[in-house]
Amino acid sequence: MSESVGVIGAGYLGTTHAACLAELGFDVLVAETDAARVAALRAGRLPFFEPGLAALLERHTASGQLRFTTSVQELADHADVHFICVGTPQRRNGLAADTTQVRTVVESLVPRLSRTTFLIGKSTVPVGTAAELSELSRALAPPGVLVEVAWNPEFMREGHAIVDTLAPDRLVFGVASTEAEKVLRHVYASVLARDVPVVVTDLTTSELVKVGANAFLATKISFANAMAELCEATGGDVLTLTEAIGHDVRIGHRFLTPGLGFGGGCLPKDIRALMARAGELGVSEVLTFLRQVDSINMRQRRKIVEMAVEECRGDVLGRRIAVLGASFKPETDDVRDSPALSVAAQLHLHGALVSVYDPRSNTNAARLYPALHYADSVASAVTGAHLVLHLTEWAEFSRLDPVELLALVDEPRIIDGRNALDPRRWRDAGWSYRAPGRPHLNGA
Template identity: 60%
Template sequence: MARTKITVIGLGYLGATHAAAMAELGFDVLGLDVVPEKIKLLEQGRTPMFEPGLEELLRAHAAGVGGSTGRLRFTDSWAELGDFGDVHFICVNTPQKHGEYACDMSYVDAAVESLAPQLTRPALVVGKSTVPVGSAERLAARLAELAPAGEDAELAWNPEFLREGFAVHDTLHPDRLVAGVRSARAERLLREVYAQPIAEGSPFIVTDFPTAELVKTSANSFLATKISFINAMAEVCEAAGGDVAKLAEAIGHDDRIGRKFLRAGIGFGGGCLPKDIRAFMARAGELGASEALTFLREVDSINMRRRAQMVELTREAVGGALLGKRIAVLGATFKPDSDDVRDSPALNVAGQLHLQGAQVTVYDPKGMENARALFPTLGYAASALEAVRGADTVLHLTEWREFKELDPATLGDAVAERHILDGRNALDPQVWRKAGWTFRALGRPTA
């Protein structure tokens, strides 16, 4: 029997990773995107974003790269896609609507509208994008209506759970696979696609459409809540003179709570958590269940408040007025091992300081180009040492390993004042204080 052929629609962060991983699992894969420049990059085995291990996978499988398996090709033709594939993964973006909390479904809808007329034989269309609950039901009906194959063009929902910086690992070795399906055939095809991870022990959870859609938004909401909980405790620690790092360590030993996501700091950002919890609140309101998620408003509020608190701590550190003060910001991405600056708390803080008159210089190991495009008026340096030169205060806002390994004495010789604010609670206060620095972190004692 011929091996299932796979297509991937949308070759951004999720789609490019999924396409390369499917080729790594041995499938012939055809990826589609509407941006020619993106296709050209991927054909050369290069990525439009930084993700550890992804370029290596592309070079191993992209047909345009010499010495590769040739299992991975790219196109902008919907007709070619429909003719090629048995299983079609939709991996397009679902951003927050401008001026609203709700999710913008226009890219997903456009993908279905373009793909469906090309499906002349039985096919499985698999949604991976994060969507409001109820979307799959609507899209399945539209798919059957538009596809020449009719009801033989089925829909399934298979949410992604990728962590930026670990996306390749999370695709090839997922901690769980969720399949929202309506038929034994759809389940069988997805089990075939994920046969290797399932054989390695990844749980395969079969659900209905609404549950599959809710799993992703529920998981993100829980993680966001846990982050905001410890940041709320940091606010109480600051008021009471406690140490949130020790508090987190103590409660983390309770295995019902766990240690992960309990590091207080300037909060979460990125292209997923903030917009996903807001879209979840909006959808719950549409369903008449808004009261169930009112707590997420406070989760969001706590998160945004931490950024403002970091600005205020910086103002205190430079003597009460930011105008003309030189501030070094270490970190631009929303998390380490990524070049993603979408809704980055680090850049948000840097931008606020700049707007209030400070001279801000930013350094990040991977996010400089994206940061410059988003905040062109900030200053940028080629290294951490260059960024801190002449600074009145240094802010550590993204927990890159490079920053943890910095020598406080060397940096101390370059700054105007040895003040450092750790917005991620990732540096060792004793090491910095021994080197003569005034060290401050959110939710921790000043000495």
């Protein structure tokens, strides 16, 4: 196959995957409908934050190995392997995923093809989508042009996307032919040379891998939060509980930390889409537990708001509350479905004077919630505060000196919504410390 590769979509997934393909030595052309975004990327400017990605983008755009275009025809002429990296957001009128962008890719690209081409999906889609796209491709392909659809689900964690792409913990190839498998093995040859596990399977199974993994992770997080509620009712310590549980090698410690819960553009959307698809297939009963997983997760946000109200003696009206964190997780500026921003907005609606600080995502957060105040430092955010909320576990926040902050606040009260701070340090410095699932720590 050619060393030229196409990528459709210059969002987070597409840009990251394209830059990593360039790093692997391919000549990469990315097609994107947003002309302004294309102009920025051509100039080597990254429109979002991902550690290490800006350097890759700058290096490979400068060399010409990574290019961006708005022309689908240019993309069709460039390569015979194209990765589909467009969004599949939750539908406005339901839980299901909206695959409009994925279908649009096929409808716009396939009629312009002139030779045998492989379309490789990376977008997270409802099971059965690849089969539908295969049928659509056959219907739209010019006479004599063979188009084959394969699926190569992405497992990138925001904040770790480059490592997850260049040194993944596994690769999944959903294929319908040995030729498609050969194509994928060629693309990832240097990765596979490092003995990365590869699972070769059918299209259907490959589509289920990503949503299955996310459903399991979401369940694990919500289980930890369910245990936190039980600890609050009984006086137990949820961190000690989850530490003990996590030593079981069948369970493990990762994603077993209780707190504010999950957010972002993947886990919430994916578990809802999986429930919706199960309903369409007539097997909704087997995934009803995911509704409870989702419910527990959303309840964590209400619980932190309730804690804040309690810490403000039953009324936050006019109280100054500092919120540390706006992104849905650290090492990203992504604020989609961010639990931290949700809590900040709810407290604002209750009449609190909310000041938000995040090391990376203030600008994105302000686009969603312009009514909130955004500070340019921790010190600025907490000055005069009656309550501090720690809601995104940035390393900067774990290094804070509670003694220094003591002189800035009106009342030394903190809610550690992520169970990530050292309660002893804060209590010894004179703070009232509170965290989900640890009722014995409430107070100073």
